[in-house]
Amino acid sequence: MKKIILFLTVFFGVFSQSFGKQSDNEQLAKADSLFAQKHYTESFELYQELVFDKQLVSNSMLLKMAFIKEGMKDYGATMYFLNKYYDRTLDQGVLKKMDTLAKNAQLQGYEFGDRAYFSNLYQQYYDLFNVLIFLILSLLLAGFLYYNNKSVTAKWSFVAASWALILFWGLELNIKVDGHRAIVSFPKTAMLDAPSAGGDVVGMIGAGHRVEVVGHQDVWTKILWEGKAVYVKDHNLQLL
Template identity: 35%
Template structure:
C-alpha cells in the first residue's frame, strides 16, 4: 500500500512540475490583460494599448481586446492600425457589424480595397468552414467509393460512377492541399511606394496611403507581390500588416 502511495505521489509531483512552467506564464498573461482592461476603463489608452500589444506579441488575444485596440487607434487618427485591429476583431468574432464599421472608416478616409465581392465572400466562407467541409466531402468520397466497389462485386461496370468518384477525390485533394482564401494586408505607412519589381531601383508606379487594403499574391523576402490596376506590383513588407490571427 505504501509503495502505491509513494508511486502516486511521485506521479503527481511529476505532473505538477511539468505543468507549472506553463501555468505561471498563463497566470502572468491573465493578470496583464486585467491590468490593460483596468487602464482602458480609466481612459489611460496609451498605456493600455502597450499592454494589449504585448499580449498580442505573445500570441494571446481576445476579440474584445482587438476592438479596444481599434478604438484607441481610431482616437489617435491612425486609420491603418484602426482598420487592422478591426479586421482582427472580425476574424476573431465573425461580428458582421465590424464590416460595416470598416466600410464606414474606409469611406471616411477615402481608402481602397474594402469592396467585398460575392466571390471574395464565398472564398472567406469556404476558408472558415474548411475543416467541417473536408469531413463532409471525405464522407461522401467514402460512400461513393464503397458504392462503386459494391456495384463491381455484383458484376456490373460502374464506369460513370468510377469516373465521378475519381473526379470527386481529385477535387477533394485540391481543396485540402491548395485552397486558401486570398491573404490580405493593411498598409500602415503613409506614402507607401508601389513598384513594378521587387527592388529598390525599380520604377514607382503608384503610391498607397495609410489604411488601404491590398490582396497578397506572393511574398518574396522584404517585398510582397500585389495587383495594382490588374497588373503585378510590389510593396515593402515592413509597410503593411497581414490580416491573420
C-alpha cells in the first residue's frame, strides 16, 4: 500500500510539473504572439507574470519588456529590465543603449567604465571563479604531498603558493566589489533624513535613477544620492 501511495505521489508530482511547464510555454507563446501583433500592453502583462510570479526569465523577454516600457516613457521600468539583461549578458550594445537613454532622460547613476564592466563580469562568474581557485588549491596540495619527501625546495614552494592563494581567496570572499543597486520606480519619491515618517524631506527623486543601497530598516531603504545617505520607502525601489 505504501509503495502504491509513493508511486502515485511521484507520478502526480511529475505530471503537475510537466503540465505547469506546458502551461508556461503556452503563455509565453501567447505573449510573443501579442508582441508581434503590437498588442504591447497585453503582452507585457503576460511577460510580467512569467518573470515575477513564475520566475521564468529569458534575455528576449527582458528586452521586449524594456522596449514596451520605453515606448510608454516609463524609464524606471525600462532601465530596470535593461539592467537585468545586461547583468545576464554583459552585452556592450545594451550598455550603450542605457547610457544614451540615461543622458536623454537626464538620469543619474549610470556612469559606466572598466570598473563597472569587470565588477559585473566578476559577479556573473563568481561561483565559477571560486571553483577554479579551489581546484588550483587542490593541485597545490597534491604537489605538496607528492614532493613532501622528495624535494625540500619544491615542498616549501607549494606551501608558500598555497598560503598565498588561501590569503587571496579569503580577501576575495570578503571584499565588497560593488554595493547593491536599485532603480527608483516611483515618479516622485521623497528622500528623508531619517527612517521615519517624521523625518525631514531633504529632496525628491524621479523614476529611472539608479542608486546604491547601503542599508535597510523596517520599511525604509538607505541609499546614496549625490554623495549623501538618505532614506526612501521600500516600495519606491526595484532592487537589481
